[in-house]
Amino acid sequence: MNKQVNTTVVRISEGNPNPPEMAGLGEIIKKGGLVAFPTETVYGLGGDALNPESSKKIYAAKGRPSDNPLIVHIADLNDLPKLVVSVPERAKKLADAFWPGPLTMILNKSDLVPTETTGGLSTVAVRFPSHKVAQELIKASGGYIAAPSANLSGKPSPTLAKYVLEDMDGRVDAIIDGGDIPIGLESTIVDLTGEKPMILRPGYITKEMLESVLGEVLTDPTILDASCKERPKAPGMRYRHYAPKGELTIVEGPADAVIETINREVLISAGERKKTGVIASDENVPYYSADVVKCIGNRNNPEEVAASLYRILREMDDENVEAIFSESFSEEGLGEAIMNRLLKAAGHRKITV
Numbered sequence: 319m320n321k322q323v324n325t326t327v328v329r330i331s332e333g334n335p336n337p338p339e340m341a342g343l344g345e346i347i348k349k350g351g352l353v354a355f356p357t358e359t360v361y362g363l364g365g366d367a368l369n370p371e372s373s374k375k376i377y378a379a380k381g382r383p384s385d386n387p388l389i390v391h392i393a394d395l396n397d398l399p400k401l402v403v404s405v406p407e408r409a410k411k412l413a414d415a416f417w418p419g420p421l422t423m424i425l426n427k428s429d430l431v432p433t434e435t436t437g438g439l440s441t442v443a444v445r446f447p448s449h450k451v452a453q454e455l456i457k458a459s460g461g462y463i464a465a466p467s468a469n470l471s472g473k474p475s476p477t478l479a480k481y482v483l484e485d486m487d488g489r490v491d492a493i494i495d496g497g498d499i500p501i502g503l504e505s506t507i508v509d510l511t512g513e514k515p516m517i518l519r520p521g522y523i524t525k526e527m528l529e530s531v532l533g534e535v536l537t538d539p540t541i542l543d544a545s546c547k548e549r550p551k552a553p554g555m556r557y558r559h560y561a562p563k564g565e566l567t568i569v570e571g572p573a574d575a576v577i578e579t580i581n582r583e584v585l586i587s588a589g590e591r592k593k594t595g596v597i598a599s600d601e602n603v604p605y606y607s608a609d610v611v612k613c614i615g616n617r618n619n620p621e622e623v624a625a626s627l628y629r630i631l632r633e634m635d636d637e638n639v640e641a642i643f644s645e646s647f648s649e650e651g652l653g654e655a656i657m658n659r660l661l662k663a664a665g666h667r668k669i670t671v
């Protein structure tokens with residue numbers, strides 16, 4: 319795709335989330351344009367959720383298949399009933415507990431939401447983000463912003479504005495640089511249209527957190543078992559996702575064996591003249607020898623690991639690493655989302671030692 323538009327970058331921080339430029343950025347969306355913006359999860363690529371032409375532009379800018387629905391972002395709880403047929407009791411409870419925040423709910427859509435935004439589905443994904451800059455942009459734009467992650471389809475979601483610019487320069491009218499992103503993984507998606515609530519994508523709001531409010535919550539079986547033949551209920555989970563350009567392999571097992579195996583695999587790849595990289599928890603960094611060794615944070619601090627993951631995958635690309643080996647992490651709590659994204663980025667290539 320050639321450069322279609324001139325992309326302006328505007329720096330707006332959460333400390334002063336509504337500077338004079340915000341009204342103009344809201345106008346761009348009202349007029350059918352696209353603005354990338356920070357949220358607490360990852361950077362989003364925003365357009366008017368109620369305008370089918372805007373949604374089409376989002377798909378074109380990302381190179382995303384148009385059957386992969388967008389999430390509609392709101393900044394006022396009173397706007398939720400307008401998007402959906404009805405607001406079930408469970409949605410009210412979840413909104414009370416976790417909104418604004420990194421939770422997306424799937425509900426039956428009202429006629430207000432065009433099917434271009436929902437990838438042809440009769441349901442709609444809705445989120446009320448907590449990031450102050452996101453909230454101000456949503457308000458300035460009229461209340462409903464459709465926004466997937468602001469990366470080219472298939473690449474890791476951006477957690478820094480420079481990666482949004484790398485992917486979206488010439489494809490969007492403006493990028494709001496809000497600095498670092500606090501969480502670094504996409505929102506938890508929970509489907510509330512079935513008999514029991516079901517997690518379609520794990521995220522910062524864990525199953526335990528949802529169950530503390532709703533009682534039993536199911537998990538889409540395709541998340542737990544990569545060999546599961548069913549279709550994932552969240553269409554986006556079907557596609558290869560979050561992937562770096564290099565070939566990523568995860569190595570799991572006791573720490574000593576993992577270190578030994580990764581170092582051996584690095585030597586094999588180096589022998590094939592490949593540039594090698596390792597993703598290591600901070601306690602193990604000194605034990606690796608590869609062209610590039612990246613520290614993903616302390617393995618006992620999953621918040622830290624989540625916040626670094628996508629940046630590190632992008633840095634491996636920046637440095638043209640061809641063979642990447644990563645340690646594995648606990649699947650407890652937020653670890654479930656970390657391992658879900660890491661395994662997808664690896665195309666499920668995993669060595670167990």
Ligand code: AMP
Nearest residue numbers: 387441442443466467504552553554555
């Ligand atoms: P992204 O914003 O890039 O993280 O993508 C949003 C994801 O939300 C999509 O890839 C879908 O998997 C999921 N999603 C959005 N709307 C729906 C829906 N109505 N039903 C199921 N999943 C949805």
Ligand code: MG
Nearest residue numbers: 466467475504
């Ligand atoms: Mg995405």
